[in-house]
Amino acid sequence: MALIEIQNLHHTYHAGTPEAVVALDGISLTIERGEFVAIVGGNGSGKSTLAKHLNALLLPTEGEVRVDGLDTREPASTWEVRQRVGMVFQNPDNQLVATVVEEDVAFGPENLGLPSREIVERVEESLRVVGMLDYRRHQPHLLSGGQKQRVAIAGILAMRPQCLVLDEATTMLDPLGQREVMETIHTLNREGVTVIHITHAMEEAAQCPRMIVLSSGRVAMDGLPVDVFSRADDLHRLRLVLPPIPALASQLRRDGLPVPERILDADDLASAIASLATERVGHGRVGNGAD
Template sequence: MTIIRTENLVFEYRKDDESPPVKAIGGVNIDIEAGSFTAIIGRNGSGKSTLAKNINALLLPTGGAVYVDGFRTSDEGALWEVRRRAGMVFQNPDNQIVSAIVEDDVAFGPENLGIAPDEIRRRVTDALRAVDMYEARAKSPHMLSGGQKQRVAIAGVVAMRPKCIVFDEPTAMLDPRGRREVMDILLSLHRDGITVVLITHFMEEAVKADRVVIMDAGEIVMDGPPPAVFARSDELRALQLDVPLTVELCDRLRRRGHDVPEGIVAVEEMVACLCR
């Protein structure tokens, strides 16, 4: 079942009234399956964040349409239906936290949905457990590490019980442990059935997805499972992107004449190949 669909999505903006429109997205068609994990990669300015913001109606298409769980984002009256289904997590946790106490912060979203207090309490508890921050529920967010703050921000989204969460470079500002923590939470939400869309510059994160979408100049240029996409390493480099280290090293060993099959992405696969 498709949960997110874009139909010939175009997004243009103007820097000011006089300048000509700039096309950030030029006709994107994509269907995202419910319960899937999709990674979107592209250089700065490729349109990937603009696409993400069109998914939860932070931006509305200037051409074409975006549907979330059947609701068209540009329909008046659909806004809250869209937002309660598609949550969003941003790069900087400090900009996403609104309260002085962790559990108040997580309750903020459900409160705005007009949910009954008992139900809010239940959701906040569940959400904090899901991100492993229940013990810190009475703390002040500014006392937490970057990774912990980001987990609280994720809990705030989880408490809205969305079907889909779009993560826009959620680990870019975190230290290595914070990065691991956030990726672990993201994977466990995916296992629980939430549709995950992850925008990232880290290829090692994209490798964990079911599907990798490469964007360039506002268009989708590659789309497929990680082994298929990362096997096209020369094209990726031409787009000024990186490939995962495993792919890079296997490429280099192949060039040196070793018999290493294409399509190795996971470390376990590389181990299996080298141990033959």
């Protein structure tokens, strides 16, 4: 059984009123345990609405969402679903509740009514995984944006979820904070946590093994980032763009430089160009090869 199974999911806000807005319009998706999935799409494509269905913050207007086999529409399952799927939101300042880092992380497990030794263990382990153990007695409001987001992630990890959903969790961070959060979620994924990362940053999506593109509440593309990024014109229609490195690689190919296809990464492009440059040593000046 897959961790998340979505069948023909529809969601309409203000259904049955003149303000009704269709946000999700028939989504079917399967996400297996241990996957690392990026979800991208233009503003208003339904990304956040979809995310909120994964831990029963929103319920389907039509269709169904199953998490670890549990139907999210079943009121009796709500808490079990939320223990399995944790959410991290955009603004770190809205997600921290306590005045000391370790108390913030302990908030969830305390509410589970766990014995205090177990809580202490979970808090320590979670802070260690996100690299914030040294800050356990610090005040959250004095941390940097990236550190706050990592504490927010630790708070969710302390609930031992199977799946972490990040809804634009890197959008408000500076470059270092973005890197810290990306490294943290890659580490968690390697340890077995399923990660669903919603982002507008195409460079971040390029780092994920699977990329889902939403448009008008439907799945427009679903596959490897290299395949998604090979459809530049389709992406453009969906209000997205290629990240700079694949954009440059495809431009150079169009110019006639034999750069291999399916390049996403700066290092790969640099080696490809470097070997082309060496090959040409001693061949004298060559034409630009344009068609």
